[in-house]
Amino acid sequence: MNAPLPNGRRRRLLLAGGSLTLAFAMHPAWPQGAGGTGKGKEGGLPGSLEKEPWLDAWIRIGADNAVTVFTGKAELGQGIKTALLQVAAEELQVHPGRIRLVTADTARTPNEGYTAGSHSMQDSGTALRHAAAQVRFILAGMAAARFGVADTALVLRDGVFAAPDGRRASYGELLAGRQLHLRADGKAPLRARAAHTVSGKPLHRVDIPAKVSGGSAYVQDLRLPGMVHARVVRPPSQAAQLAAVDTASVARLPGVLKVVRDGRYLAVIADGEYRAVKAAMALANAARWTVPAALPGTRDVPAEVRARPAEAMPILERGVLRQDGRSVGATYTRPWQLHASIGPSCALAQLVDGQYTVWTHSQGVYPLRAALAELLGVDKERIRCIHVEGSGCYGHNAADDVAADAALLARSYPGRPVRVQWMREEEHAWEPLGPAMLVDVRATLGSDGRIADWEYAVTSPSHNNRPGKAGNLLAATHLAQPFTPPPGKPIPQPEGGGDRNAIPYYALPNARVVHRFQQDAPLRTSALRSLGAYCNVFAIESFMDELALAAHADPVAFRLRHLDDPRAVAVVKLAADKFGWNAYRAGARRGRGFAFARYKNLAAYCAVALEVEVARETGFVRILRAVAAVDCGEIVNPDGVRNQIEGGIIQSASWTLLEQVRFDERHVQTVDWASYPILRFNQVPGRLEVHLIDRPGEPYLGTGEASQGPAAAALANAVAQAAGVRVRDLPLDRARMRAAK
């Protein structure tokens, strides 16, 4: 590795304690280098530097030349650790294998809020890139001063500068144990994309070797000295009241260390894990509950969603409705759905001398800490939350809830680390749900074959009940002194919650879009990967096909007719070309489908084309092949992007073909993989291709949630063609496909 170094003015560095402080402004107006500049706001610092501007909060270099990089984001299985290492390695010009990356930890890393919304590359990747570039730039200046040469004369290889005469100085030697406690300015020149050696190149994920060999990789794998095991006994429903419980008989069981009762919160702590499981079963049998009929049931989800009160909030009012032409309308729905992690949520907590340590797979260690502080009634400085990877969460699952369990039980059993592992039935029954949603859409087709007007209303409860408040934590609502969940709130545009992607990305001169926000929902709801975009893109892109059919137009051509962003046009054309759209001839029982969206209308572009075969007798939908095209700005790890898009398509196929939570008036009924089936190997696509469009110099756009919406709609469109009937209520499962007329 080597990097040409920019001209720099001589700089005077003041040594201040263990850190270096610059005496005057660093840079003249540097020309911006290529790539991922990611300026969030006018004049603001790039990415998360805006919130955490100190360079040594992001990058620290030891006297031994060891490089440590810090991020407030967490590895969720999306490969963010590897991509962030690539970004830092590129700009620092240090081999990625030599960099230690520390992820979300309230004692050590910047506060970057939640790892959510496909924001990590934009926020943390952009911040690290600029911080690393500035660190390299400052160190180049120091090396140039030390050698008495121009910094353009230096050659940088793996964190070591060499002068023309052969003298060398490493980053560690230049800093000699001090840290660059300087404010980032976002002005250091970035390395030109053409010169990149790490970023934009394939790099194997750093976490996979441990995961394929039984290494300690997850919070579930932590075994702390003196650790005890706990299990919680949940009420039969959120409305259930505890009539009586015999804790004494459970306390006498082998290995039971403590039985906890606080209101209707019941738990056991035992000296062995399976003993805790058995004691929890005994405690469940020893409890008598009254279970009121407090739920609406799921016999008719669309009617139930429509019946619940909603506040109408216009999010787009453009032009004039009621244009001349042919009016077409439809209603689309999505049921309650689960994150359904393969590993149920788990956490450890320990209370020692008034200090809590919590090991958690939460997506937001800082917001979790605030919620725990309120729950426990202690100052947040008395709690340290450390992220340790868990099973993939796909949004706000029970990660925070189990951390609350662990903290509460650590309080009741101080000194020892308490490990709490949710059972499968708990995770299915109690995790926050992806909300049931309903979309009403109507449009007028003009005589020119274009959409003359568009009216759209999406009805949804909140997609954001993440902690921040104790009332967002499940256990807190069951205590004798319960915390009340704060009212659900909408996420404002342009990102949106239930209305995420509710505004079509198409050029529509006359359009009205309304978010009908529901304050209340029968069960707890929160962020499930892509939030409302899954349902809105399913609805918009299904309806685009229905309009194309009405206009006697090819669905891809009809979309292109309404797209004016060249990057959108490029992904649509690429997906269609790679699929062989124009040459396609449907065989018996077969059909093709297409869909496009730009996630949040401001992030990654994704188009999906796929082919299905539908057996109407059995209702079974088989995906023969799927082709995706993606533009996520400048690419850091091409295979990481492909992996995320592939996974998004398959997960979305699972939601779309199979998944719905069921409950009656009293209980959630989908409490395991038999009652809530997900996609298995027999139903995954025969072939799946992802084609990338790299955009060097463009901001990172993130990829974790780009394909879910397009995959769902492409599938629905293909199924409609293959089956000859349009099903507008998800999921397109066997029962529904058999019954469809």
Add this chain to the structure above:
Amino acid sequence: MSSFDLQVNGRRHRVETDADTPLLYVLRNELQLNGAKFGCGLGQCGACTVMLDGAPVMSCIVPVSVVGARPVRTVEALGTADRPGVLQQAFIDEQAAQCGYCIAGMIVRAQALLDRHPAPTDEQIRSHMMPNLCRCGTHMRILRAVRRAADALAKRPQGGRT
């Protein structure tokens, strides 16, 4: 508490535990093996898959008391992070993991197939892998990894065995 002699990954272990404890809990807690994962405790997802006498089983529903002298193999027997076995290397080469929580179980199930059918068809691989669930949607890569390992083994002089 009872005492059990287990043959795990070629080594004999004596464990003291309650007789109804599932093998999974013994592997994870008594023997400190991380590979087999708790996923459901119901025999529905395969995250806990290990080989018992060469056959893939869901260790979350196998009481330790029924294991007896039959050999148990977990993913740890197939290689290490530094020296991965053929199938583990194939999973690395294909980058066949996202969160990876299901992957150890996937590898063990696939190993059981390759031990018996060193040259499986793609349809055999799909069908054999059916019991194991993945939530991240890594299925295509998992299938490719098993294919890659089978092809690599076929090129070996002895064929088959890892």
